[in-house]
Amino acid sequence: MTSELASIETFLATVPPLDRLEAERLTALARKMSVRYFRAGQTILEAGSHNDHLFIIRSGAVELRLAGEELTARMAQGGIFAYPSLLRGGEVNNTTVALEDTLVYMLPAAQFHSLRDGSQEVREFFAENESERLRSAVRDLSQKRSNILEETSIAGLQRHRPPVSCHPQDRVAAAAMTMSEHDVSTLVVCENDRICGILTDKDLRNRVLAAGIDPDTPVHEVMTRDPVVLPETATLSEAMTRMTAGGFRHVPVVSSDGDLRSILSATDILAFLGDSAVDTGTKISKARSREALIAAARRIPEGFARMQASGFHASHVMRFTSALGEAVHRRAAQLAEIELGPPPCSYAVVVFGSLARGEQLVGSDQDNGLILSDDVDGAGEKYFDGLGEWLSDLLHECGFVYCNGGIMAKNAAQRLTLSGWRDRFDHWIDDPDEDSILRATIFFDMRAVSGEAELARHLHKHIRRKVKTNSLFLSYLARDAQRSRIPLGIFRNLVLEKSSDGQKVFDAKGQAILPIIDIARTLALAEGSPAVSTIERLEWLAEAGHMARSDADSLRDAMLFVNELRIAHHAEQLRSGKDPDNAIAPGELSPLERDYLKDSFSVIRDALESVKRNMAGGIV
């Protein structure tokens, strides 16, 4: 006698997470189920009641309302519901009503629990909250996408050239000469064959020259002590993670005995991956003319698409794309100086928004300005008038198109002295109104990419101090963050919203990423954090105890997950010759991606709610 439920099993095999189960397990599971039918409008589960089944929608659609009131989700064929109640011991929170005539398969609680016990993947899918599911999603994506990075050890891409080193007692000038002679940007400082420090170009600039330190100073006084080192058995992925987390581009590689083997640079990794990014980066920084820079910059989108195809994480793609963007801005400013002559006073080119945060993808417009030294005179202003125009025009040609809002150095309003910028920020902060906040938030993500970085640092410090004590301004920021309508999820092929019945496409930037950026910015400014990138802000907030670690991690995961989707979407558009945008059609997403997107929305909504509760109170 046979007892085949083949068609039911076939259906179950398309439903995540059951799709991960072996066929035999699925067969056994199908036989434990019962089938029920609910007429449109009929209540399937009532909030407050007891439930002992997992529900899988075979046909039709249902609506979940928290405590019978607030719409929390809609689901159609393949949707699974009621498991949170099983995890709580049966207590039902959401009233579930059939929106259409609905056929459901029901799995008894006991089987549901043994299913969870038997598989980690299933357990993670049916995690108690969105955050846990999202965490496993981000991990899954990383695992799926970065095999090359996980399987290759850095030993495979070390240079043959022995690393250049010096002694901690050597003079800084001598160390600089050694670096120059060997044409390296990083020098390892060794004592008795052990690494005790590292000295980079940047250190020479920031800690020696800019700080006015005597070149005769011994190296150990300015070096970075006890730098992070990597064993040569580390994988590319580990190396990239350490570099990204630490924000450095060079890491000494040591043998198992602790002997220095080489210096690994971010460039080495990119070169290994055969990506054009490194090549593009070199071409950008060495461009001798407008035309050369334009040609190099226009290769960024191609490099972006390749990074995506090679399986780079969202965080790396953002970071590398931003690095290239920054290089274009810096080189454009240098070319402008070559063209217009040396600047009459010190100044800095600052960028705002995504480039400042190191979160740029492709297709962004330019958001920049100049901070001029306070001693600039009339002739000087004229010079910067020309430089600003030259810069904006060139950047436009390079693919960083003119900013609709006019936030670019060619506009006089974006070329202020340090005091002028201070006044402008003071005005925003002291006298906030909804309209000015809307346009001003982008300015609070700021970074110098060329010229005198100290000017930007001064300004940033000033802003940080001022904002921290201004709760009215912060409440405006908190309220501004609430502007976006965060969807509930994807229902059928519509983006489900609370207020309207749904829309055809999901604005991945406006409806998910911007709110996360806003949340991180608002909280970071409130606590006086110096961090600018969203992930660093979240990390800072968690470290400093201003945000629960789990909340910070969840927001980070949501951001990475949605950016993975955005990057894939952009890369696909670039490959088919379209201009990248952020409008993702639900049809582009897999069932699992839809589920994780729903979790991301939930995490974002919760965080927005908490910001609103804690900070927007002053004016609401």
Add this chain to the structure above:
Amino acid sequence: MALDFELDGLGRGAHVLQAGWVEVSHGGIGLSTARSTDVRSLRQLDDQAVTVHGIGEQRARGGVAVRDIVDLFLREFAGKIIVAHGASVEREAISRISKAAFGIAIPVRTVCTLALERRLKPNLPGGDAYRLAATRQRYNLPPHEQHDALSDAIAAAELLLAQLSRMPPGTHLGAIETH
């Protein structure tokens, strides 16, 4: 008990090739009760029907003997009402094989979802509108795999649940029994 027979032909003397059944009540369908079995037939198979049902002669010969099926019915179906779409086919087949086996026709009570549908929606144009697949579609039930006895039995059971949802709560199966 929702029951479906796949037969080797359309005529009155057609033999049962496959049987599938599952229990259904107001509370739903319990898939653990789902069974299907091939039925051994010694008769030369009608080529056309065999193609449709995908049950070859060899497989049919390897199935359970008709006599065993009757025993099974007596055990499993005792006291239960048989649900089928076009239940007269099942009713007649049961009476035929029980007569052949014991000399008497086992009395069966049936609920015919087709007859029920004609009662619920009397004026649909064309006979095709009352076929199982078309009827299921009207209740937003998913497409099902046809010409598989168990799949058809489950399909009829699901349809019965859908039809019951259109009737006063607590409608007794006896009240919709087909005579």
